Amino acid sequence: MEKKWEEMTPEERQEVLIQRWLSPKDPQGENLKFKTPEAEAEYKARVQRLVDAIQLKKVPDRVPVLPLPNMFPVYYYGITVQEAMYDYEKCFAAFKKFVLDFQPDATMGCMGPGPGRFYDLVDYKVYRWPGHGVGPNQCYQAVEDEYMKADEYDALVTDPTYYFLTVYFPRAFGSLKGLSLLSPPTYVLEFYPTFSAVHFIPFALPPVQEALKVMAEAGAEVLKWIQGVVGWNLEIMASGFPLLAGGGCKAPFDTIGDTLRGTKGIIIDMYRQPEKVLKAVEALVPIMIKMGSEAAKQNGVPLVFMPLHKGADGFMSDQQFKTFYWPTLKKVILGLIEEGCIPFLVAEGGFNSRLEVIKDLPKGKVVWMFDQTDMAQAKKTLGDSACIAGNVPTDLLAVGTPEQVKEYVKKLIDTCADGGGFILTNGAFFDEAKPENVKAMVEFVKEYGVYR
Amino acid sequence: MDLVEAIADLREEEALKIVKDRLSAGEDPLKILEEARKGLEIVGNRFASGEYFIPDLIYSGEIMKQITEIVKPLISQTTQVKKLGKVVIGTVAGDIHDIGKNIVVFMLEVNGFEVYDLGVDVLPERFVEKIKETGAPILGLSGFLTLAFDSMKRTIEALKEAGLRDKVKVMIGGGQVTDEVRKYTGADAYGKDAMAAVSLAKAWVGASSNFGRR
Numbered sequence: 162m163e164k165k166w167e168e169m170t171p172e173e174r175q176e177v178l179i180q181r182w183l184s185p186k187d188p189q190g191e192n193l194k195f196k197t198p199e200a201e202a203e204y205k206a207r208v209q210r211l212v213d214a215i216q217l218k219k220v221p222d223r224v225p226v227l228p229l230p231n232m233f234p235v236y237y238y239g240i241t242v243q244e245a246m247y248d249y250e251k252c253f254a255a256f257k258k259f260v261l262d263f264q265p266d267a268t269m270g271c272m273g274p275g276p277g278r279f280y281d282l283v284d285y286k287v288y289r290w291p292g293h294g295v296g297p298n299q300c301y302q303a304v305e306d307e308y309m310k311a312d313e314y315d316a317l318v319t320d321p322t323y324y325f326l327t328v329y330f331p332r333a334f335g336s337l338k339g340l341s342l343l344s345p346p347t348y349v350l351e352f353y354p355t356f357s358a359v360h361f362i363p364f365a366l367p368p369v370q371e372a373l374k375v376m377a378e379a380g381a382e383v384l385k386w387i388q389g390v391v392g393w394n395l396e397i398m399a400s401g402f403p404l405l406a407g408g409g410c411k412a413p414f415d416t417i418g419d420t421l422r423g424t425k426g427i428i429i430d431m432y433r434q435p436e437k438v439l440k441a442v443e444a445l446v447p448i449m450i451k452m453g454s455e456a457a458k459q460n461g462v463p464l465v466f467m468p469l470h471k472g473a474d475g476f477m478s479d480q481q482f483k484t485f486y487w488p489t490l491k492k493v494i495l496g497l498i499e500e501g502c503i504p505f506l507v508a509e510g511g512f513n514s515r516l517e518v519i520k521d522l523p524k525g526k527v528v529w530m531f532d533q534t535d536m537a538q539a540k541k542t543l544g545d546s547a548c549i550a551g552n553v554p555t556d557l558l559a560v561g562t563p564e565q566v567k568e569y570v571k572k573l574i575d576t577c578a579d580g581g582g583f584i585l586t587n588g589a590f591f592d593e594a595k596p597e598n599v600k601a602m603v604e605f606v607k608e609y610g611v612y613r
Numbered sequence: 614m615d616l617v618e619a620i621a622d623l624r625e626e627e628a629l630k631i632v633k634d635r636l637s638a639g640e641d642p643l644k645i646l647e648e649a650r651k652g653l654e655i656v657g658n659r660f661a662s663g664e665y666f667i668p669d670l671i672y673s674g675e676i677m678k679q680i681t682e683i684v685k686p687l688i689s690q691t692t693q694v695k696k697l698g699k700v701v702i703g704t705v706a707g708d709i710h711d712i713g714k715n716i717v718v719f720m721l722e723v724n725g726f727e728v729y730d731l732g733v734d735v736l737p738e739r740f741v742e743k744i745k746e747t748g749a750p751i752l753g754l755s756g757f758l759t760l761a762f763d764s765m766k767r768t769i770e771a772l773k774e775a776g777l778r779d780k781v782k783v784m785i786g787g788g789q790v791t792d793e794v795r796k797y798t799g800a801d802a803y804g805k806d807a808m809a810a811v812s813l814a815k816a817w818v819g820a821s822s823n824f825g826r827r
Contacts, residue, residue, distance in 0.1 A: 428668040560797040593759040
């Protein structure tokens, strides 16, 4: 009889997720039908190549190569970002062309541009997007603000879900202001039936009803879009290309710094109310673990994408990193590993001063993707314990030549690929790039990165 | 108690108390402001030497903001402090990232430059206008996204078209900016960090740089 998930060891859980990654199912639960036997063989070889590079148990057949774009597929296909955000079919076609033309070992999918009409409907304040603050051919960009005020840490920690729903949502979404009137669901107790009843009063209020109406409409739009995404995923997998990540989450410090308080806000808090910050990051640990691992399990892909922002070199001192950033990030990483997942940590900026600290993790369970970190030092410090990935510079892809790209890739492979444990990627997610440079990056790895 | 030291060591409450105490003792607000500025200069030096990090810089700016708010209303006459030179700066069109740019502004200001910060998503013509208006000999262009490369290039071209290119030195910086990008955009120099921006600006106005090669 099959073991229940709860009874499995973390290793067994990871094995289950890897098997599901290797043998994807269609929505009916049947084995996915690949387009050709070659596509199936290539698909499995690609997953195995990534697994070998990550687990450090054996050397893969060659260095896996992942060109990880931001809006590049949109530009490459010749449509605007605005078109990609509002005409889903065009967006899917663009990302399909990218995968088929550049033949990566895995893809982050086609979700980047996202459903534009959703942002319109909810009046999303956290971003500017084409037609709403940036030009038609520019990527959306985040607008940092104090969406959470300095004196709201206690409210966040006491009930994060209620805080998000009734305080963060009304500030982040212009059309959802009415949600601020909702009662905490945890007040509905077996106590005295009238007390339960009164907490339903907010649903009768026009601002709440208005918000709920918008949410229903916005949700329907996202549902329409995600059905296309699922179809895209199945087709791309059937063509031989694995999905790279099954879910995503953030470092607790970034969740507060990026999402709630903003850079300046959380920095001032580290000095004025350090205890509150520490309590809050702690409170977010189980939420982040659940966010990443549930999606990974649902999608049958063990990798969990984690973009890291405010822990980069210079963004805080080593002491602050060890106090505010790393302890709860480490707990999230370990919690994900416990659930059989493989955290894919995207260390944006430089992580040179952090390498000694972050090596303190179990062997062969994570990927560190580096942007501007010294890769020789990264290999030296982490090579025995973790798979590293990186770091072809985005500027080189944008303004360099294919020869320069090849030269860089060669040096990178010579520095990092020895003995396995290396995935070649770009350093940061790219928008503008010369297609011939992206091609040179992928093709040269396939030629030069073979282990013999 | 020393105000310069309190600010340099980021002791917020102490610094504010000193300011209030000295004001109520009837001290010259200009003198207090000058000492506060010296404290910030030390913060800038510690940042340049790697002792301080971005959070320290931002926190010191926050302390300074509060001091200025207390002191400013009490100042009747303004004194003309001799500045090293003028710099126009901003994040280029299409890009709204400003953390790096703000650090450069801070470091230029504490090092004696008069900085005109145009903010984010600044169109080429606004840069040109401001250069004309201020006569600044230095232009700093910041950008985080790759799309900023083209905006930088267009801004420098606009400078050329306005006949100002030979009167203005242009430095660029931000996220993915390297010397390759400098060549592509036609800028005079690129800086890897805020200290590089100060060194460049000082070299361009003929002042000696106090980083590293003293």
